[in-house]
Amino acid sequence: MRYHPHTPEEIREMLAAVGVDSLDDLFRSVPEPLRLARPLAVRPPLDEIALFSEMRRLSARNEVAHPPFIGAGAYPHHVPPVVDQLLLRGEFFTAYTPYQPEVSQGTLQALFEWQTLVCLLTGLEVANASMYDGASATAEAALMAVRLTGRRKVVVSAALHPHYRRVLGTYLASTHDEVVTVPWNAEGRTDQPALERAVDGATAAVVLGYPNFFGVVDRVDEAARLAREKGALSVAVTTEAVALGLLRGPGELGADVATGTFQSFGNPLNFGGPAPGFFAAREAHVRQMPGRLCGATLDKLGRRGFVLTLSTREQHIRREKATSNICTNAGLCALAATIHLALLGRRGLHDLARLNHARGRTLREAMRRAGFKLLFGGPTFNEMAFDVGDAEAVVARLAARGLAAGVALGRFYPDDPRMKAGLLCAATELHTPELIAMLAEAVREARARP
């Protein structure tokens, strides 16, 4: 076994030093009836060659020949090879949480850079060192708003990612806080009059997507204004962070908290995880934020360095009085995003965002020519819903051809007959105009010849 370096002689010497006769004797504190008397019933061992062959067999059962036209919370983007090469440096990769700052300055400075990047893109004042994912970050934002306002009602747009809403529901069920859902309008934006009716003096937070689940750029400014009037916090959720290269940061629009995922920067799809959740807020709320924070300080010789700070909010110090139980987060994924954003820089981010927006437009035009109208009228970035009749059937027919055409909105809104027709599609820099034309044609064929 290549990862067990012990020779039989060494094992004997070590057992002698310990003063026992056998490896089994090391476990005499485990009562005999509690020990496993048989080998584990897992499959027999594989050598490296056989292991690769088995894992290749499994990976080949996934169809990834072309980039999927699916967004809905995870976006296919190009990851420059630089990101992975740097990420795989063992000093980053095999370190743990930087509890010993003198030997963790690399991780810490990179986290400080990540926090700064999140602030710059969201237009907010402080950001933490990352969260598990966008959905749990959003749930934590609602819990923070509950702590800060002392209120128990969270108002959520129905156009927020349905999975995020369900996660919010799971987290808030255990604390008995109330979730109120507000519908969308014909533009695919959160319905403003309904929002005004829902937000009142008992509301802790207003949560909406930016862009939202339909790819529509929702009215964060209006929601933020309304929340502020009623003494609630506004939370803007971004799942396609490339949009923040073109759209104003939610903080600039008045949002108090921005959450979501930076998966789009430097992180492959990975069948949905891991990816770096982010959490940004206003400085005034920093002591109620969940998760780790990296801060600048000096060493005893007066040189600048970085440490984890404000840890009196955290579970390892405060135990049951902590702001959250989060411990491990998504540090390496945050590093990947940081490296990708460093490569992009000011100009590259703007270019990438414009390119994605242009690909969205190309997709819309191609689908229009193929005979498909948009389901919603609001402005979009790189993702949008089309009316294709029976979307589930179209997805299934194209899947049979090995094509991942998008997602059928009906599966997320089973109780809403209007959504049965909706096919949600995304286009990024990976979807060339030729590929987009191919998709539009394939959807047309699937619709025409069931």
Next chain:
Amino acid sequence: MTNPTGFRPNMEQAAGAAAPSAEVGAGGATRGLVYEEPLLFERGSQGSRTGVSLPPPEADPGELPAELVRGEIKELPALGELEVVRHFTRLSAWNYGIDTGFYPLGSCTMKYNPKSSEALARLPGFAQAHPLLPEALAQGSLELMYELERALSEISGFAATTLVPAAGAQGELTGVMMIRAFHVAHGNPRRKVLVPDTSHGTNPATCAQNGYQVVQLPSGADGRLHPETVRDAMDEDVAAIMITNPNTLGIFESHIAEIAALVHAKGGLVYGDGANLNALLGVARPGDMGFDVMQFNLHKTFATPHGGGGPGSGPVAVGEKLVPFLPLPLVVREEERYRLVEEERERPQTIGRLREFHGNFGMFVRALALIREYGPAGLRATGQLAVLNANYLRARLKDVYHLPYATDSLHEVVFTDKGLKPTGATTMDVAKRLIDHGFHPPTVYFPLVVQGALMIEPTETESKETLDQFVLGMRAVAEQAKSDPEGLKAAPVKPVRARLDETRAARRPILRWRPGMKVE
């Protein structure tokens, strides 16, 4: 131009780098070329350089309402590819990882992270699979998840496992939510959870996040939780007890079966914190000891990389009575096809969703790769050698460091700084001086029940040779505490930074760069 990091060339002398005790020969740490490196934002941020290569947009995107659109974000850096590569390469050299040297951080199970696993997780079929692919196009991912679920359930001795939780702490949250749902289904959620004083901080934090009141239980003089203690605290308002086994002292909770029976008799459930599962692999199974639910930490036991603080993965295994409450989604096999169960209507008692998608799939690939490479005998050897390594260090160090509990250790051992008291040296000084010797310090000042704790977990992937070097280093530090306590206080002198002022960081927090940033 002054260096923005505050570095001055004559600093080594000021730091007293010529310490009287030689460190080379233990961990072998010396100095390589280490660079002062400013923040990304402090590097050439003028101009229009970029490190990416993109096609020009083929359509005019300019149709968003003007009030929604921002221009370039002027504070972002403007660097070419090589500048970025050097920046992060230099930062990496300031870090210490398992690949650098021995990392005996107790309770964190810092074992070697196989390179094979990295190559496998990057197979395009895995890395480029979208989580919402039609099931017909994602059979490989689903089969892998199914296989991992089965393997983890067998290894832990439980009926079923959810792979969803992102890390151990979210696994705990999931577990306690299921416990609550179980009690609600039986008519009363109950109000209290019992937690021993040796527990991880995440345990009480998790209970509080679920609205449970935490009742802390004292451990006995032998470091174990005793049935009498549980009996006295146990009533029908207690929803559960949370136990780490072996506990954070590295000691097996030998009374676990009796404790579980006491809790079950009053209708409570037993939660197992699986952070220390490495000790028991192939030797004993929590599901056979009376536990009803337990979280795994794949980044500990199954060698997925810790990544400087994540990503982790915290699957949760449950016995039969909690199966209906498992979160969504779940993978099921139907003849030769695999399918995700995503909807409440199929699982009406589920606690719901905890993640935007199906869990940290990238970690599943790595964990399954390790399980497949090890097989039954390799898994058992893992547990045995982890325990052998910890006991070997215990035997070689107990004459120089105070051992607070004489009870048998499993995978980790806790020492204290009590014996160093006359010299004025503390656990923190020992930790910092070990760095100069080329070792990552053990976990310090945890568990909280031990004053000045030094918690050492070597893991099974370390050779006797490495352990012997570490023993030399630990002994040299204990020796230096007597002969040169001031030298210990000055440590570390070799890393890129000396001890950092954490009080300053917390008093006036600087949590992001801004133009003209100064730390004073």
